Amino acid sequence: MRSGPVRIDAMDSSSTRRRATRAKLYEAAVTLIAEQGFSATTVDEIAERAGVAKGTVYYNFKSKTELFEELLRYGVGLLTASLQAAADETAERGGTRVEALDAMIRAGLVFIDRYPAFTQLYVAELWRTNRAWQSTLLVVRQQAVAVVETVLREGVESDELSRDIDIPLTAAALVGMVLVAALDWQAFQRERSLDDVHSALSLLLHGRVSGRR
Amino acid sequence: MRSGPVRIDAMDSSSTRRRATRAKLYEAAVTLIAEQGFSATTVDEIAERAGVAKGTVYYNFKSKTELFEELLRYGVGLLTASLQAAADETAERGGTRVEALDAMIRAGLVFIDRYPAFTQLYVAELWRTNRAWQSTLLVVRQQAVAVVETVLREGVESDELSRDIDIPLTAAALVGMVLVAALDWQAFQRERSLDDVHSALSLLLHGRVSGRR
DNA sequence: CCTTTTAGACTGACCAGTCAGTGCAAAAGC
DNA sequence: GCTTTTGCACTGACTGGTCAGTCTAAAAGG
Known part of the structure; x- marks a missing residue:
C-alpha cells in the first residue's frame, strides 16, 4: 500500500x-x-x-540577515511579476505603450496597497550603502526597473514617446513618483481612494498638469 | 524687559x-x-x-535619539529654505509657476547633491511607523511639502495649471519623483550630470514624455 | 572661575546565535 | 499487531558579546 x-x-x-x-x-x-x-x-x-x-x-x-534577504527576493519577485503582467496584458489588448505605463502605475499602486509593509521596508533599505544585503538589493532593483525601461524603450522606438527622454533616468523618476506618492497616500492621506491616486499620477504621466494646452 | x-x-x-x-x-x-x-x-x-x-x-x-531628532529638524530646515528661495526668486523675476516648479526641482537636486547622506536617512525614516521621532518627522515633512503645494495652488488659481490636479497628491508625487530620481542617480548612475537629471525631470513635469504633441 | 571637553572604566539591559533535548509520524524490525 | 528506530521540525534556556548611558577627576578654553 x-x-x-x-x-x-x-x-x-x-x-x-x-x-x-x-x-x-x-x-x-x-x-x-x-x-x-x-x-x-x-x-x-x-x-x-x-x-x-x-x-x-x-x-x-541561517541568520537574521538571510531571513531578510530571502524576504527581499520574494517581495520584489512579486512586484516585478505584477508589473510585467500589466505590461503584457496591455500589449495583448493592442494598447499603446503609454497605456502600458498607465497600467503599470496602477499595478504598482495595487501592489503597494496590498503589501504596504514590504514597500516601506524596501524603500528604507534601497539606498543604504555598506549593508550586508546591498548586492541582493542591487540585483533585485534592476529587475524591477528593467520592466519599466523596456516599455519606455519600445515607446521611443515606435515614436510614441519623445526621442529626447533619458530612459534610465525617466524610469527611475516614474518608479519614484509611484513609490513615494503611494507611501504618502498610505501614511498621510489614508482617506483617498486608489483611483484618486491613480488619476493624479496618470495626469502627471500624460503631461496634463502643465503641458501645453 | x-x-x-x-x-x-x-x-x-x-x-x-x-x-x-x-x-x-x-x-x-x-x-x-x-x-x-x-x-x-x-x-x-x-x-x-x-x-x-x-x-x-x-x-x-540628552540622548542618541535627541541628537537624531535635532539632525532631522536641522536638515529639513535647510531643504525647505532652499525650495522656498527657488520659488521666491522665480516670482521676483516674474517667472511662471511652472518655471517656479522647475526651479524647485533644480533646488531639490542641488540639495541632494550636496547632502546625499541626509537625504538617504530622511527617506529611510519617513514612512516608518512606531518610531520615537515619528511626530518630529511628520511636522518637518509637512513644512517641505507645503512649499510645493503653495506653488501648485497659485498655479491653479491663475489658470496656469489644470483645475483637475489634486494638489496634495501631485505635490507628493513631484517630491517623490525628485527624491527617488536623485537618490538613484547618486547610488546607481553616478556618471550622469546634475543637468542630465534635471532635464529628464523637467521633461516629465512639462508633459513632453507622452503628452499630446 | 565658569564652561566645556577629555579619557576611559563601569553597569545593566538587551540580543544574536547555540545546543541539548522533546514530540511525532513514518518506516523497519520482529 | 507492536515496539523500536529514524529523522525532521521545533523548543527555549543559556551564553558571550555589545552598547546606551553614567561617572569621575582632571585638563583645556575663554
Whole structure:
C-alpha cells in the first residue's frame, strides 16, 4: 500500500510544514521590520509574532540577515511579476505603450496597497550603502526597473514617446513618483481612494498638469 | 524687559565652542546613520568619527535619539529654505509657476547633491511607523511639502495649471519623483550630470514624455 | 572661575546565535 | 499487531558579546 515514494517531497527541504512556518516568519518579519527597521527588530520579536520558538527561526534560516534577504527576493519577485503582467496584458489588448505605463502605475499602486509593509521596508533599505544585503538589493532593483525601461524603450522606438527622454533616468523618476506618492497616500492621506491616486499620477504621466494646452 | 539680556546667549546654550562641537557631531552622525541606519550606528562610532569623547555627546545632547531628532529638524530646515528661495526668486523675476516648479526641482537636486547622506536617512525614516521621532518627522515633512503645494495652488488659481490636479497628491508625487530620481542617480548612475537629471525631470513635469504633441 | 571637553572604566539591559533535548509520524524490525 | 528506530521540525534556556548611558577627576578654553 504505502510502498510508493511517499517521502520524496520531504527531501527537497520544503515540506508543507516547513513552508507554512517560513510563511509565518516572512509575514511577521515584514511588518516588524517595516515599522522599526532591520536592526531595531529582534529575532525574539519575529519569533513571538509568528508564534514559533526562536530556535525555529534558526532552523529555517541561517541568520537574521538571510531571513531578510530571502524576504527581499520574494517581495520584489512579486512586484516585478505584477508589473510585467500589466505590461503584457496591455500589449495583448493592442494598447499603446503609454497605456502600458498607465497600467503599470496602477499595478504598482495595487501592489503597494496590498503589501504596504514590504514597500516601506524596501524603500528604507534601497539606498543604504555598506549593508550586508546591498548586492541582493542591487540585483533585485534592476529587475524591477528593467520592466519599466523596456516599455519606455519600445515607446521611443515606435515614436510614441519623445526621442529626447533619458530612459534610465525617466524610469527611475516614474518608479519614484509611484513609490513615494503611494507611501504618502498610505501614511498621510489614508482617506483617498486608489483611483484618486491613480488619476493624479496618470495626469502627471500624460503631461496634463502643465503641458501645453 | 530690556534690563539685562546678558545671559540669553548662555541660556540658549550655544557658545561658539558648543556650536562647533555640535556641528562636528551632526556631520559624523549623518553619514554613519545614512550608511547603516539609526540602530546599527553606535554612539561610540559617532564620537570617534567626530573626533570627540563619548561624554561630549552626552554633554551636548540628552540622548542618541535627541541628537537624531535635532539632525532631522536641522536638515529639513535647510531643504525647505532652499525650495522656498527657488520659488521666491522665480516670482521676483516674474517667472511662471511652472518655471517656479522647475526651479524647485533644480533646488531639490542641488540639495541632494550636496547632502546625499541626509537625504538617504530622511527617506529611510519617513514612512516608518512606531518610531520615537515619528511626530518630529511628520511636522518637518509637512513644512517641505507645503512649499510645493503653495506653488501648485497659485498655479491653479491663475489658470496656469489644470483645475483637475489634486494638489496634495501631485505635490507628493513631484517630491517623490525628485527624491527617488536623485537618490538613484547618486547610488546607481553616478556618471550622469546634475543637468542630465534635471532635464529628464523637467521633461516629465512639462508633459513632453507622452503628452499630446 | 565658569564652561566645556577629555579619557576611559563601569553597569545593566538587551540580543544574536547555540545546543541539548522533546514530540511525532513514518518506516523497519520482529 | 507492536515496539523500536529514524529523522525532521521545533523548543527555549543559556551564553558571550555589545552598547546606551553614567561617572569621575582632571585638563583645556575663554
